Amino acid sequence: MALLEGKGVSKSFGALNAVDQIDFQIGQNEILGLIGPNGAGKTTLVNLITGVYPLTTGKIVFNGQRIDGLKPARISRLGMTRTFQIVKPFPGMSVRENVVIGSLFGKNGAARTTRSAFQEADRWIEYVNLQDYRKASVDQINISFRKRMDLAKALAMEPDLLMLDEVMAGLNSKDIEEMMALVTRVNQELKTTLLVIEHVMKAVMSISHRVMVLHHGRKIADASPQEIVKDDRVIEAYLGERYAKARRAS
């Protein structure tokens, strides 16, 4: 059974169909890559899944439970967590306090005392290798560390499904390698199912088990990474019609 399944999911903002009749599913312990040109509707889709926006049509089922119409906080406590494209840390708090929010309010957070939540937070800070910056304030650390802190906070919520919205954007190639290794490790060690939105093709193609491509709010492809790179519609969406035609001709 799929962990997350959407049927006929749509979202319109006035006349704009940002997400248009998309069916999707993610299996247990899968890494699904979600790609598409700017404005394709990737982040909107994540916002629909996490309950930030109400659906215009369609339904979403997570872990056998219908979740469309629930509030974001409710959905996240069911075991679904996201990171944000533009990292949204809590700037008035230290790295440790940011991460503890995850262990206090995540899936098992309600049963924890603040003391044990801090122990949990420390564990995840070590997991993403940030232990030297536990006490640092968020504005003192660079973007690469902030992305890792955001990941630690998300992991501290112990999600079954983790959605990473451009977790590699703005990182240099060495940091990207590390982040890729970390994401793969999360999937293998923690058995976390992952939905990865990414513009860094090298990364998304090498870590994903399957890739879904959106364009103008529609799903245009859904296949293994090897097939996706050869798909005409995908090439057309990214490089334009003329290039695709020329490529077919040659």
Place this chain on the structure above:
Amino acid sequence: MQGERKKGWWILGVLVGLGFVVLPLFIEGYWIRVLTSIFMYAIITAALNIIAGYAGYAAFGNIVFFGVGAYTTAMLMLRVGFYWWTGALIGGLLAAIYAILLGIPILRLRGHYFAIATLGINRATEQIALDWGSFTGGGKGITLPLPKMEIQNFYAMIYFIMLGLLLVTILVNYVISRSRLGYALRAIRDNEDAAEASGIFAPRCKIVAWAISAFITGVTGGVFAYWFSFIEPATVFDIMIAVKAFVMMMLGGAGTVLGPVIGAFLIEVISETVWGQFLTLHMLILGIIMVGVVILIPRGMLSLFGRKFSLAALWRNIKNQAV
């Protein structure tokens, strides 16, 4: 090292507390009144800190709960014959219920919109007290039953009540700051969307915080009514009390346990000793302090004693502003 430092602060705190307990033996009349009024401002500011400091919701109209508490106490004493303290407690409860009922719709507003909504509520509630003259006494105000004890003893009693209430309020702030509610509120202040995505039920947390703030403010209003034994809408719904509380909170350090209390002491002591002479200039100076604090020590006085923000940081801020 850090533990010992912490211990030192605790000892200092207890000593200061004990100092205020024995102080009435050595001072009288005027200074008892001044200190009682300082305690009262410190309570109002520390209560405001729960919603405005931790949760970051600028409840400018928070003084409405003071008025609700004061009028509830007055009405219960006069019309039902309750003791002042049952009146004040019920006043606090009513204020908390008022905050919950109002919070359900208006805590959905953010930023300036919320601040303005609370101002409107304060004004509207004041108008009810004004227009419902047959019950509240209207704009002429209303006189409460006088205490049946020697006036010196009465003032000393109020002094200790306010002191006790202040200690309780500080304790409430301390407990909140280390509790899940405190972490939730700070997350909401820093980024409400991210807080909700992290599993925090923001509306519920905000309403609880506002209700606690309202309860303390309401009880304080009740004690004030008994203390002054005369209240009128213009005094107990005075928006300037809330504005002053904001200045005190920002000066001391919003979202800290002791900052608001320290801010209240500083402003009130200066206000009593110096500006008392210049009534109109008073507001001007208050404004200048507000601007200065926001630019130079945005995290408040307490941050100057921390490691991260020191006097060096203050000097940097001054230099940056000068350039």
